[in-house]
Amino acid sequence: MKKIISILLVAVMSLSLVACSPSKSTTETANSNGTENTENTNNPGKKTVYFLTKILGNQYWSVVEQGAKDAAAELGINLVVTGLANEAEIEKQVQQLQDAVSAKADAIVLGPVDSTAMVNPVNDAFNSGIPIIVVDTMINTENYSAALMTDNVEAGKIAAEEMINRMKTAGVSETEKAQIAVQIGSSGSQTIIDRLKGFNEYWDANAPEAWEVLNNDIKVNDGDITKAVGFTQDFLTAYPDLKGVFGPNNGSTVGFVTGLKESGRKDIVMVGFDFSAEIEQLIREGEFEVATVLQKQYLMGYEGVKTAIALSEGKQPEEKLIDTGVMVVDKENVDATEVQEVINPSGK
Structure with a gap:
């Protein structure tokens, strides 16, 4: 009997040792609430970069995330990706940033969900000594190590020029009353603030004096496509002189595209941002007067992670603010090589 008990004890101890042994690497998918995706974060001796995206699964941010993942794979580092369900989850991003600091990340790449509300948390993170690399959206503080993004004021001016030219092409008279509707993803995003500033300045x-941007009725959709489509229908109903719509971010653009197609309003000029499947289809169909301002968001993620590692090694970028550039895409150039290289990045 004693011999049997001894054998059982040895077996139990062996199982316990196996269960407690640390694995050499881990790969985890998003957790139950879809706000975290951790990849290869248990590789000892390798640097770890935290990438705090805005919305997980969003078409635009998925491209930024892919750029970050490709850079991490090339460099052989650990990458931890966290994100949000929508742009209203400011407190959650604050917590994710604090978690990255507590985990002693070698560097943090951040897409700020709110340019003002994130200032104090970013200041605290920066003061901890961890390099902070901001992508896509500027933060209202100088306490960051580097930033990779579009010159958003200039991009807004480009969008306004497109809108004016395309309205004239569509046959809108310079003397008739014409209204332009705008909806945005977040009122606290400096990216959107700057794009609207540039748009209105131009x-x-x-x-023409008879043409008006509806700045007193800008809708905020919080990155919710359903809300964005609903707002499109509201604009079409409330403004009989509506001649154009402007979406300064991806979600708003998708909302306008979907709403216009559902209503069959091919008389409305559309200018948006970024390159979703929805805007591509609208461009290729050729039935709408439409263009989109294409950002190079893959480079934001890719170069963001590479810059993060360089900073963690004590190297400084040549410029603190790096403009990744934009281009206008319409039916005339959608298949051009320079456009396709941005839409379908390769060689990274």
């Missing part, structure tokens, strides 16, 4: 200087 518009005020160049648009």
Whole structure:
């Protein structure tokens, strides 16, 4: 009997040792609430970069995330990706940033969900000595190590120029009343604030006096496509002189595209941002007067992680603010090589 008990004890101890042994690497998918995706974060001796995206699964941010993952794979580092369900989850991003600091990340790449509300948390993270690399959206503080993004004021001006030219092409008279509707993803995003600033500056200087941007009725959809589509229908109903719509971010653009197609309003000029499947289809169909301002978001993620590692090694970028550039895409150039290289990045 004693011999049997001894054998059982040895077996139990062996199982316990196996269960407690640390694995050499881990790969985890998003957790139950879809806010975290951790990849290869248990590789001892390798640097770890935290990438705090905005919305997990969002078409735009998925491309930024892929750029970050490709850079991490090339460099052989650990990458931890966290994100949000929508752009209203500011407190959650604050917690994710604090978690990254507590985990002693070698560097943090951040897409701020709110340019003002994230200032103090970013200041605290920066003061901890961890390099902070901001992508896509500027933060209202100088306490960051580097930033990779679009010159959003200039991009807004480009969008306004497109809107004016395309309305004229569509046959809108310079003397008739014409209204332009705008909806945005977040009122606290400096990216959107700057794009609207650029759009209105160019518009005020160049648009016919009879044409009006509905700045007193800008809708905020919080990155919710369903809300964005609903707002499109609201604009079409409330403004009989509506001639154009402007979406300064991906979600708003998708909302306008979907709403216009559902209503069959091919008389409305559409200018948006980024390159979703929805805007691509609208462009290729050729039935709408439409263009989108294409950002190079893959580079934001890819170069963001590479810059993060360089900073963690004590190297400084040549410029603190790096403009990744934009281009206008329409039916005339959608298949051009320079456009396809941005839409379908390769060789990274």
